[in-house]
Amino acid sequence: xxxxxxxxxxxxxxxxxxxxxxxxxxxxxxxxxxxxxxxxxxxxxxxxxxxxxxxxxxxxxxxxxxxxxxxxxxxxxxxxxxxxxxxxxxxxxxxxxxxxxxxxxxxxxxxxxxx
Amino acid sequence: xxxxxxxxxxxxxxxxxxxxxxxxxxxxxxxxxxxxxxxxxxxxxxxxxxxxxxxxxxxxxxxxxxxxxxxxxxxxxxxxxxxxxxxxxxxxxxxxxxxxxxxxxxxxxxx
Numbered sequence: 589x590x591x592x593x594x595x596x597x598x599x600x601x602x603x604x605x606x607x608x609x610x611x612x613x614x615x616x617x618x619x620x621x622x623x624x625x626x627x628x629x630x631x632x633x634x635x636x637x638x639x640x641x642x643x644x645x646x647x648x649x650x651x652x653x654x655x656x657x658x659x660x661x662x663x664x665x666x667x668x669x670x671x672x673x674x675x676x677x678x679x680x681x682x683x684x685x686x687x688x689x690x691x692x693x694x695x696x697x698x699x700x701x702x703x
Numbered sequence: 704x705x706x707x708x709x710x711x712x713x714x715x716x717x718x719x720x721x722x723x724x725x726x727x728x729x730x731x732x733x734x735x736x737x738x739x740x741x742x743x744x745x746x747x748x749x750x751x752x753x754x755x756x757x758x759x760x761x762x763x764x765x766x767x768x769x770x771x772x773x774x775x776x777x778x779x780x781x782x783x784x785x786x787x788x789x790x791x792x793x794x795x796x797x798x799x800x801x802x803x804x805x806x807x808x809x810x811x812x813x814x
Contacts, residue, residue, distance in 0.1 A: 590745065590747070590748075592745075594745075621801060621802075629806075630791070630804045630805065630806040630807060631746070631791070631793075631802075631804040633801040633802065633803075636801055644800065644801050646801060676743075678745055678746070690733070690734040690736075690751070690753065690795055690797075691734070691736060691748060691751045692736070692748075692793075692802055693748060694738075694745035694746045694747070694748075695745050696744060696745045697743075697744070697745045699743065
């Protein structure tokens with residue numbers, strides 16, 4: 589158990605809908621990262637937050653947005669969903685100091701299926 | 704963007720055999736990480752490497768941070784059935800930059 593929690597585990601919805609994925613980082617970790625993993629694809633970085641502020645952006649679609657709250661949990665919002673958005677979505681967190689800050693610990697993921 | 708080339712893409716080995724896989728990058732990294740992912744689960748951190756030339760072990764797993772800082776290797780000795788999964792390498796330039804992942808090596812172990 590990495591200490592990172594994600595809910596829900598599975599999500600099935602229809603095209604055009606909007607969903608919210610939730611992540612709680614490990615205790616004490618200030619950084620949260622979101623990744624998308626499609627079938628037979630590697631992990632694609634979407635966005636990073638550090639202590640409530642956006643720190644880096646990857647290949648995140650305009651239909652997607654995220655935020656990190658004062659209690660450090662993060663939410664990834666996906667709107668106007670398309671079939672191609674079906675994927676595993678992972679959250680990761682990392683410590684804030686020292687060399688350990690270079691590592692990331694992943695949650696169990698949310699499997700999104702868009703029908 | 705940065706690309707990591709991970710090889711081989713897949714491996715079929717007999718239980719008890721040793722395994723080697725590697726990752727190369729077109730640019731320098733300051734950190735190399737190796738993860739294992741089981742189907743439908745999140746990647747689990749196996750080994751973290753922070754210095755060029757560093758050799759680190761975790762049980763039957765050994766990983767090395769290449770001297771050029773553009774490559775890393777993971778070896779698994781005496782493979783067992785629970786080693787089955789996808790192994791990902793990842794590199795990072797600094798504590799504030801996102802990880803760049805390889806496409807993974809899918810390992811199958813034949814008992």
